[in-house]
Amino acid sequence: MTERSCAPAAAPSTATASGALASLAAPNTHERLTWRPLLWFNLLRLGSSGLLLGLSLLDPPLKPLGSADPVLYRYVAIAYLLGAALAPLALVARWPRFNLQTTALVGADIAALTLLMHASGGLGSGLGTLLVVVVAGGGLLVSGRLAFLYAALAALAVLAQSLYRVHIDQLAPTYTQAGVLGSTCFAAAALAYEMARRARRSALLASARQNEALGLARLNDEIIQRMQTGVLVIDPAQRVRLANGSAARLLGRHIARDTPLAELAPPIADALARWRSGRESPPEHSTGAYVPRFAPLGTGHTADALIFLDDTAAVNQQAQLLKLASLGRLAASIAHQVRNPLSGISHAAQLLQEDDALTADQARLVAIMLRQGERVNRIVEEVLALGRSQPVQPELLDLSPWLTQVVDTYCTSRRVPADAVALHLTPGLVTRGTPGQLQQAIENLLDNALWHAAGAQAPQVTIRTRVSGTRERPLIEIEDRGPGVPPAERERLFEPFNTNRADGTGLGLFMARELCTANQAHIDYYTPPAGGAGFRIVLADRRRRQLT
Incomplete structure (x- = not known):
């Protein structure tokens, strides 16, 4: 593990992994x-x-x-x-x-x-x-x-x-x-x-x-093993007959033949039992990392069951892309309807400000008009940026050198002291995502962390990388030394326009979550052991294909 501040550092080498596929031999x-x-x-x-x-x-x-x-x-x-x-x-x-x-x-x-x-x-x-x-x-x-x-x-x-x-x-x-x-x-x-x-x-x-x-x-086995959707074949005794690699990754463990489904995934076992008994329609609700779907293999009670596990990240990504496209059209309409009258109000306020006959109270009111006009304009700009079509172009990212470059660029452009951000990076972690969008999400989190930890001692913000213990996916943790988020406000933390800053728009965390979802990543809030606030980004699996 490497530790550094916001100053430049050498990037570690990228670690890659390769796999092999066994083939069947024809009889002699x-x-x-x-x-x-x-x-x-x-x-x-x-x-x-x-x-x-x-x-x-x-x-x-x-x-x-x-x-x-x-x-x-x-x-x-x-x-x-x-x-x-x-x-x-x-x-x-x-x-x-x-x-x-x-x-x-x-x-x-x-x-x-x-x-x-x-x-x-x-x-x-x-x-x-x-x-x-x-x-x-x-x-x-x-x-x-x-x-x-x-x-x-x-x-x-x-x-x-x-x-x-x-x-x-x-x-x-x-x-x-x-x-x-x-x-x-x-x-x-x-x-x-x-x-x-x-x-x-x-x-x-x-x-x-x-x-x-x-x-x-062999072709069927190759297709099943390389499917992005998890596939499980369950016999009438609720034991696994077949499982592909995607199912093993989604469930976070190796799946051996004849493993009881109740031991492998109890929620899926309960849902499958209800589905087989006909007490309710096949449940297709999300269980966190995946959405199960059921299909029979044959007829009768002795038939095997086919279970498809759709990756929640991929489903959310597709929904997010559709939502961003709709939001883009809405943002264009907002720009047309709001910008023109806002421009007229700001121009009138500027003309009033140039009048020498204004009293002190009147000048203060004009200044408030201009300041609030600029705030509304900034909100419009951020909404437009959120809804603007941003194509997802995923590529492999070695987190250590990439995060080092992102933080260095951020510190330089924002004029943040070199010791304000500390990096604890695990070499060799690789993810798949769109660099510009992930960089924007991290910058939004850094803006939020540095603002809340303005009075804390250096380093005010700590960034670390490690591997998720359950799903073997890389993650980024960003912690600040601020007061933290009260429990009552955590449910609304990622909602748009939710802010306690007088000059804030409340779109920073919302945009960070949307950008992460568009790249099959997941962001959530946690309380660090040392106090303050922490945001954890579970990044996409490098082996899984993303929508573009």
Whole structure:
């Protein structure tokens, strides 16, 4: 914190804050179409190899498994089981690449099943049917013509086994059965290819729709979170299901999911209960910082409720802009109706004052006329200034250097002693507002404070900045060492033309309040601990947009 008088001082640096927004990630479609099905294919291979080996170990062995060559059958079955057990390691490592790994597994299955079929008596054993399953499974995994390659490999393996039995083992030929099995493999490959093509197209379409849905959900969440209006979704149990950042700022606390509304904001909970019971229409009265509005989400008593929290400062700002515009038109009419006769009265009084035949009493009366005429003219000027169109052009203001400049300019223009105003500034506080209007409001407060503290010791006025403890908004406190405001007069403090000064217009505090409201700021009176009078300006949140 820095302390200084009305003399110039160096401005502290501006502190800025930035936020980050988390984004949703779409599911990995490639993973669902490749590696995950390959995992199930590996589990199928592991179960099949274990079953083929286990059935051959029965006593007596299940025929015809291993009936032609039991030793070959057992060795091949053991090797097949070990290969199936080690294959998931390549799957986890994602090496080699998917198509090559799938082709290697299908080729190993074709070789193992062909040898097991040969050791079990050839095509008559029925193990050739497993080749159709392997070809169909491989065709479902891969895309393109690889499925027909698997069918060709299976057909060639069956044909080679038949030729071996005829020419080496001198057994009866089984070419017809081999041809039928090979044709079945090609048919299975064609069917698997078409099914895989349709499944991939459906999966890609579903993934695209899912990505669109996630994108819309992300867009809706972004819109809700960036709304200037607070949004709460309340379930039938009066618990929070959703809340945006504006609602958290208006309520002055972090809002977690499933927080009871009665704990978060008891007035809103009571109003919502009355609204749901139908005892009265939805209350839309202000609760201080916000105005609640209710809307149902669905029908029936089990439907969620949607609560909108309108920032009172923004609502008041809009009303204030309309009021200032109306006041401007009224002020123009006052200027036309009052200034012309006032000018004539003042001119006549000046002519009378130049008459040498005036007595002392007459001269005193003329002086009173001129003085009161000037006062009425000043009132007209201030009303015109109040009603004059002043566009709101908000910008970010670093309070420490800005207030330092405002007070220095004020002291110089009003010829106020350097030690009359003391500043206690907290560095890094930033607000959003129109500099000229806020400066005019602060100057009006300084005029009022210095007039009431004219006989006090220096510093007569103290200005400090800090952060509001409840809503995390910056505020300015202006305190004087005067007698303070009696309790009976505090309710009328900001009313126009309310003054106890003989030469005052009673518009200074009124204009200060109107200018603050036009910039989403709030001003109120308080009694400082050390006595005197204090005015607190709660400034606008820098993150909230203002009307222009």
